[in-house]
Amino acid sequence: MGQRERFVIFLVGALLGIVLLLGGKSCGSEKKNQLRAVRSSLSMAPMMYDFAVMQKGFYGKYVLFEQVAEKEGGAKVRTLVTGGTRRYSPEGKELPEEHILIKESYASGVVLAEAGPVASYEFTYADRIVIKLKSGHQATEVRLPSGDVAAAWPGHEESLIRLDAWRKLPGGAPWGKLEDLVRELNGHPAVAEARLARIDWQAEADLIRANSPK
Template sequence: MNAMDSRTRFIVFGVGACLGAFILWFFNQHGKPAREHRKSVMVSLSLPGMYYDSAVQQKPLFGHFILAERRTKRADGTLCRELITGGRNRFAEDGRALPNDLILVTEDYALGVEPAEEAKVAAVSFAFADRADVVFQARMRSTWKWNTLFELKSDQSYEHHSLRLRDVAKLKGDDFFALVEYVRHLEHLGPPVVSASLGHIDWKAEADLIRKESGQ
């Protein structure tokens, strides 16, 4: 009887262990797509999380992460504050930290408002400060001299070009604005330049995506 009881207990234990393992496997498999989706959403975001909060709440950015800053007073007396900061932390599959993006933050203030931690930002925009796209008129590229600060990639027609800042880790102070200034120069140059633009970040669409994924 005792042997039979031991055998029965062993069978019950084995069945219970198998059932538990199956349940864990089931929930893991069904939860995996959701986790992968959330991961893909997070990877697709361009900015650190606090940037979305600050933009939605119309608060300025202050902190040690600011690499360079400029303030410009416009003709109407309003103030524009431009910042270069690091971007979202990204990692390779093996866990290695990837090079940080550079972000251009542009904060516009109402007349009479000075940048301060408690000040209200009238409008804010974000763009990548380390990459840009330039389009030339056909067959005009060969005459153009590029700034050596930038890496250049061109399509087969040599009309469309992608620029990246070189040696970002070695930059200091206003050097972080190098590509921003260069693109603005090209924007107002006219022929042979058709267009020049930094990589725009649609922070409102990304903030909406965050709200949707968090169920808010």
């Protein structure tokens, strides 16, 4: 084999190495971007998914409000409010805290404790209310005494009222009156339906599993 042939083989090998290296980096970058996108799409702090998957009661020092109600037949429903996952802008600035309302339903006779088991979970945002308007009405007609006003919700037919001022009322956010507030809004002349924004925690937990190392 001549010098020229050796040089050509060397060049081909070097080029293949570069292609494989760039391809590997590209795949790694795509995977990182995918995981980053998954993280940013999650609504709740990781421990919330862990507790829900294991059917454990959510107990901890970050609980801002707690209330227990007994249903007919002896089953209990525990309602609590806690903070959501921390979020940051693309520039790294921490965004305003989100709040999550959790409802834990226990079967009759089950002791309310971290060990559970919890029969069912319901996760919703505690810092916003979804508003379906009646025909001919505008979102700006829906205004709370706190000063919060409903506005368009990009990508949705419904409007959204963010409880920014409500959460900063003197004495702190009246979490115990949140569901009463939703009921009151359902009686507003411009509102066809008001509800808390539901979080599909099971779909998000499945997303975590699908993107976790096997």
